[in-house]
Amino acid sequence: MTHPAFLEALRGRLIVSCQAYPGEPLRDSRAMSLMAQAAVAGGAAAIRAQGLDDIRLIHQSVGVPQIGLVKVGSGGVFITPTLDDAIAVVAAGSEIVAIDGTRRSRPDGLTLQQTIDAIHSRTDALVMADVGSFDDGVAAADAGADIIGTTLAGYTPEREKTEGPDLELLAQLVASLDLPVVAEGRIHTPEQARMAADAGAFAVVVGTAITHPTTITSWFVSALN
C-alpha cells in the first residue's frame, strides 16, 4: 500500500507524545512546545499532542508532522470524541487526527465510519483510530481508518492492562490488517520500543516515559522505597 510521503517517513520511527493535564505543573502550551522541540532534537519523527492550543503552538514550533487529539473527560469515549472535535484538531494544524476508534457509541451519535468519512471529505488529514481490542481494530479498518493505534488497549474493558505495551494485541493487528499499526501505550523503555518494532509496529509512540517527569520521578522514588 502506498502512503502519503509524510506517513511513509514515519515508518520504523519514534513518535513522542507531549501531553500534560489540567492542574499539572507542565500544563502550559509553551512547556509542551519546548518538550516537543526537545523530542525532535533527540530524533522524534513526529509529535503527538493534546489540546488545540498545544497543537497550534507545536505546529508553529517544530517541522515534523503532528498527531493531534483533544481529550474530553477521562471515561467512556474521551479521545477526540466528536466529528466537530476532529475538525477543530485538523484546523489547529495536525496532519493526523487521533480519534476514539472503539466500537462504542459516540457522543454526537455518528458512527465511526460516518466520522471518518466526514473527516476525509472535509479535510486532508489522515485518521488514526485509537483502539482497545482486536475487534475494534478490524472494525476501524473497515470504517476507513488510515492508521490503527493500540492506544486504548487496557483502557477499555476488553483487554487487561498489561504492565508494559500490549504486544499480543499489536502482533494480532499487524498480522490481520493491511494498514499501518502504531504501537502506543505503556512503552517505558527503549527495549520495549524495540520489541514493538520487532512485533511489526509501523511506528512507536512513547509519551509518559519521555515527557511526563512527575511519573518518571515517581518510578525512581518507588525504587528507593
Ligand SMILES: CC(=O)N[C@H](C=O)[C@@H](O)[C@H](O)[C@H](O)COP(=O)(O)O
Ligand atoms: C489512554 C490514554 O488516554 N492515552 C493518551 C493518548 O493520547 C495519553 O495519555 C498517553 O500518554 C499516550 O497514549 C502515550 O502513552 P504512554 O504515556 O503510556 O506512553
